[in-house]
Amino acid sequence: MDVLKKTPVREQDAKVRATNFEEVCLGYNGEEAKEEASRCINCKNAQCMKGCPVSINIPGFIEKVKNDDIEGAYQIISESSALPAVCGRVCPQESQCEGKCIRGIKGEPISIGKLERFVADWASENGIKPQGAAEKNGKKVAVIGSGPAGLTCAGDLAKMGYDVTIFEALHEAGGVLVYGIPEFRLPKTRVVAKEIENVKSLGVKIETNVVVGKSVTIDELLNEEGFDAVFIGSGAGLPKFMGIPGEQANGVFSANEYLTRSNLMKAFNEDSNTPIMRGKKVAVVGGGNVAMDAARTALRLGSEVHIVYRRSEEELPARVEEVHHAKEEGIIFNLLTNPVEILEDEKGWVKGIRCIKMELGEPDESGRRRPVEVPGSEFVIDVDTVIMSLGTSPNPLISSTTKGLEINKRKCIVAAEENGQTSKEGVYAGGDAVTGAATVILAMGAGKAGAKGIDEYLRNK
Amino acid sequence: MYKILEAKELTPNIYYMVVEAKRVARSCQPGQFVIVRTDERAERIPLTICDYDREKGTVTIVFQVVGAGTEFMSHLKTGDAFHDFVGPLGQPSELVHEDKEELKKKKILFVAGGVGTAPVYPQVKWLHENGIDADVIVGAKTKSILILEKEMEAVAGRLFVTTDDGSYGRSGMVTQTITDLVNEGNHYDVCIAIGPMIMMKFVCKLTKELNIPTVVSLNPIMVDGTGMCGACRVTVGGEVKFACVDGPEFDGLQVNFDEAMQRQQIYKTAEGRAYLAAKEGATHHGGCGNCGGND
Numbered sequence: 001m002d003v004l005k006k007t008p009v010r011e012q013d014a015k016v017r018a019t020n021f022e023e024v025c026l027g028y029n030g031e032e033a034k035e036e037a038s039r040c041i042n043c044k045n046a047q048c049m050k051g052c053p054v055s056i057n058i059p060g061f062i063e064k065v066k067n068d069d070i071e072g073a074y075q076i077i078s079e080s081s082a083l084p085a086v087c088g089r090v091c092p093q094e095s096q097c098e099g100k101c102i103r104g105i106k107g108e109p110i111s112i113g114k115l116e117r118f119v120a121d122w123a124s125e126n127g128i129k130p131q132g133a134a135e136k137n138g139k140k141v142a143v144i145g146s147g148p149a150g151l152t153c154a155g156d157l158a159k160m161g162y163d164v165t166i167f168e169a170l171h172e173a174g175g176v177l178v179y180g181i182p183e184f185r186l187p188k189t190r191v192v193a194k195e196i197e198n199v200k201s202l203g204v205k206i207e208t209n210v211v212v213g214k215s216v217t218i219d220e221l222l223n224e225e226g227f228d229a230v231f232i233g234s235g236a237g238l239p240k241f242m243g244i245p246g247e248q249a250n251g252v253f254s255a256n257e258y259l260t261r262s263n264l265m266k267a268f269n270e271d272s273n274t275p276i277m278r279g280k281k282v283a284v285v286g287g288g289n290v291a292m293d294a295a296r297t298a299l300r301l302g303s304e305v306h307i308v309y310r311r312s313e314e315e316l317p318a319r320v321e322e323v324h325h326a327k328e329e330g331i332i333f334n335l336l337t338n339p340v341e342i343l344e345d346e347k348g349w350v351k352g353i354r355c356i357k358m359e360l361g362e363p364d365e366s367g368r369r370r371p372v373e374v375p376g377s378e379f380v381i382d383v384d385t386v387i388m389s390l391g392t393s394p395n396p397l398i399s400s401t402t403k404g405l406e407i408n409k410r411k412c413i414v415a416a417e418e419n420g421q422t423s424k425e426g427v428y429a430g431g432d433a434v435t436g437a438a439t440v441i442l443a444m445g446a447g448k449a450g451a452k453g454i455d456e457y458l459r460n461k
Numbered sequence: 462m463y464k465i466l467e468a469k470e471l472t473p474n475i476y477y478m479v480v481e482a483k484r485v486a487r488s489c490q491p492g493q494f495v496i497v498r499t500d501e502r503a504e505r506i507p508l509t510i511c512d513y514d515r516e517k518g519t520v521t522i523v524f525q526v527v528g529a530g531t532e533f534m535s536h537l538k539t540g541d542a543f544h545d546f547v548g549p550l551g552q553p554s555e556l557v558h559e560d561k562e563e564l565k566k567k568k569i570l571f572v573a574g575g576v577g578t579a580p581v582y583p584q585v586k587w588l589h590e591n592g593i594d595a596d597v598i599v600g601a602k603t604k605s606i607l608i609l610e611k612e613m614e615a616v617a618g619r620l621f622v623t624t625d626d627g628s629y630g631r632s633g634m635v636t637q638t639i640t641d642l643v644n645e646g647n648h649y650d651v652c653i654a655i656g657p658m659i660m661m662k663f664v665c666k667l668t669k670e671l672n673i674p675t676v677v678s679l680n681p682i683m684v685d686g687t688g689m690c691g692a693c694r695v696t697v698g699g700e701v702k703f704a705c706v707d708g709p710e711f712d713g714l715q716v717n718f719d720e721a722m723q724r725q726q727i728y729k730t731a732e733g734r735a736y737l738a739a740k741e742g743a744t745h746h747g748g749c750g751n752c753g754g755n756d
């Protein structure tokens with residue numbers, strides 16, 4: 001074993017996985033986990049923890065793995081995280097925990113995410129559940145949205161003895177974990193559904209098919225249905241389009257539509273009644289996690305797929321592991337390329353995308369070098385499907401129907417970072433609804449902070 | 462689960478159901494819609510709210526069988542249940558927000574086509590309950606597919622029924638009746654037209670010439686119905702709108718109908734396949750010339 005290198009993790013072969021929806025990464029087995037754990041030097045002043053937004057006691061749980069006490073490891077992780085099987089799979093570890101690991105200075109960091117995943121999967125296979133509250137305190141809290149922010153907040157409050165109901169607009173709980181992130185990265189039945197079961201086993205009720213702002217308002221929840229406080233974790237689900245000619249053509253989809261059809265509605269499965277367009281050649285516009293997910297979904301549905309992104313590889317906002325996987329699977333990257341028009345055939349279907357080449361100029365507000373058009377460099381990629389993955393913003397459904405709830409210019413709900421408190425009494429918020437599209441672990445952290453804030457508020461009321 | 466308290470066939474392919482859905486019934490308004498699913502694998506199907514009873518906690522839907530999803534729905538009986546029933550979605554009709562005294566001064570014309578009669582009904586009923594009588598034109602291809610005639614008669618000021626083939630009532634398309642009424646000297650301040658996209662397109666073409674402001678209810682393809690997917694985008698007055706949150710009712714004179722009709726076709730071949738597969742079961746191997754089997 002080379003202590004400078006990560007213990008390799010088994011993955012499905014790229015050629016094989018490009019044709020199925022099974023999970024790409026197979027994870028560590030007990031032996032591999034122990035070997036990887038043994039590389040951790042159990043730092044006194046563990047830097048890795050500073051990189052984790054919920055400060056998991058990383059050396060602590062890794063020590064337990066070393067000593068074959070996986071249940072002990074799970075209990076340590078559970079103190080800080082409600083969704084370890086999810087975070088171990090989808091956190092951008094390279095810029096968080098692993099990015100700060102001492103081992104990473106002179107070699108590869110510890111595979112913290114893969115170890116966390118191993119522990120969480122082991123706990124789930126062995127039927128170990130988080131501990132619920134000993135006694136109920138009789139107070140009712142409503143949580144809006146069942147994504148990572150809502151689930152975490154609900155779970156924490158239930159552990160403190162609150163009577164919690166989650167209201168979810170869709171027919172299934174999980175937020176982006178079920179409708180956005182694909183099966184091959186985050187298995188729905190084996191992982192997401194289990195995590196949701198854990199939250200339910202703490203006594204949390206989930207009412208699906210309730211669109212807050214439409215089916216019921218926040219004021220009605222507080223004044224008529226007897227809830228003492230509300231947590232808003234409604235995410236940032238509103239897709240953006242570019243506003244270029246041809247965007248209304250048949251065959252242009254938002255990544256949200258494409259992924260929802262495939263993930264939530266299971267359109268990839270022959271069994272499902274929901275259709276999805278299986279294009280011959282697909283262009284995915286954008287370079288984030290969502291773009292990678294849409295591209296790799298299209299690939300698995302049998303398409304040739306191009307990622308069209310206006311900056312260079314270095315600036316791709318997607319996780320490194322996802323870009324690497326996408327390349328291995330055969331996604332074509334058209335970098336420093338920006339769409340200017342979508343071409344339609346005489347019946348209104350997409351027949352191509354006209355793009356212009358870009359080069360990097362001076363740094364912009366984001367600190368990244370601004371892409372500028374190269375004059376006269378236009379060219380056409382022949383495609384029959386275009387998937388727009390340009391980011392999302394919070395849905396105004398709730399803010400527009402709740403009096404006294406302040407939002408900012410970006411339509412995000414204004415809430416205090418430390419406790420989630422909004423401008424409206426008894427109403428707390430967190431996750432993408434507050435920050436704009438971010439990450440699972442940050443949403444979870446905000447859910448925790450919100451639970452703490454609500455607890456303090458209701459104790460002092 | 463959302464229990465079906467009453468299910469009946471209005472015509473050989475139009476069905477009427479009263480469904481128990483307390484939250485929807487408590488907060489819905491005319492013009493809004495729901496999304497339903499029959500079972501765990503089913504598509505999400507948007508349907509206009511045709512009536513509601515706040516006390517009983519029920520919502521009435523009327524739908525036409527056009528594909529696999531509605532075909533499955535048509536087999537549900539009284540006592541069965543929907544797996545999912547979410548709403549109310551979309552914006553209520555503008556009528557509901559208007560000042561009632563102002564509204565009373567207006568001459569309102571409703572134009573309903575086919576199954577579009579169902580969503581027109583609650584609006585006419587709402588007006589009737591508020592002491593306002595509206596003229597209503599109901600059009601159907603032929604007599605046997607005419608729906609809700611008696612119900613409509615009870616709440617409309619004047620009801621004009623027309624069939625394309627002249628088998629009942631007046632003869633000809635709804636646009637003919639509009640022209641006749643205007644020629645007879647009737648003046649209208651606003652027209653509300655709900656029916657197949659093609660009907661709404663031609664009604665708007667006519668009312669534009671006649672200078673009658675016209676509201677239509679669009680039914681693009683939808684997935685979530687909450688503004689999350691963009692499948693329902695339509696162009697109104699040169700601007701892209703999401704019908705599920707900004708609509709479904711829009712200023713008909715501003716709607717780009719050709720684009721909207723084109724976008725409705727997106728899944729046509731795939732849907733046709735699902736429908737045939739559902740109807741024919743394992744015997745479906747292509748060969749119909751339309752869907753190309755499983756290519």
Ligand SMILES: Cc1cc2nc3c(=O)[nH]c(=O)nc-3n(C[C@H](O)[C@H](O)[C@H](O)COP(=O)(O)OP(=O)(O)OC[C@H]3O[C@@H](n4cnc5c(N)ncnc54)[C@H](O)[C@@H]3O)c2cc1C
Nearest residue numbers: 145147148149169175176180212235431432438439440443
């Ligand atoms: C395709 C994709 C891939 C991603 N990949 C990664 C990744 O690899 N790693 C990572 O860390 N992050 C990733 N993210 C981001 C991450 O998923 C989100 O930041 C996170 O899910 C936000 O959590 P949330 O709880 O705030 O909101 P969401 O997960 O968006 O959940 C919000 C929930 O609220 C519901 N809701 C909304 N409005 C209402 C209402 N009015 N009434 C009732 N319910 C409502 C929604 O239906 C939804 O279920 C990805 C996102 C996407 C879309």
Ligand SMILES: Cc1cc2nc3c(=O)[nH]c(=O)nc-3n(C[C@H](O)[C@H](O)[C@H](O)COP(=O)(O)OP(=O)(O)OC[C@H]3O[C@@H](n4cnc5c(N)ncnc54)[C@H](O)[C@@H]3O)c2cc1C
Nearest residue numbers: 507508509523524525527528529530531680681682725732
């Ligand atoms: C806001 C709204 C309100 C509606 N209200 C009613 C109603 O009250 N009664 C009613 O009978 N129908 C209504 N519809 C239309 C209804 O939703 C569709 O007929 C239904 O989704 C078709 O499902 P399917 O699986 O049976 O057919 P599919 O197999 O999905 O489709 C069959 C054919 O219909 C087209 N199609 C698919 N989805 C839609 C759609 N949403 N609208 C129009 N055409 C579509 C397809 O392109 C295909 O050609 C409404 C639609 C919307 C968006």
Ligand code: SF4
Nearest residue numbers: 052087091096097113
């Ligand atoms: S939760 Fe995410 S950041 Fe924290 S230790 Fe786990 S993988 Fe790393």
Ligand code: SF4
Nearest residue numbers: 040041043048101102
């Ligand atoms: S920084 Fe790295 S080596 Fe140190 S405790 Fe954390 S994981 Fe272990």
Ligand code: FES
Nearest residue numbers: 686688690691705
């Ligand atoms: S149906 Fe998805 S945004 Fe309107």
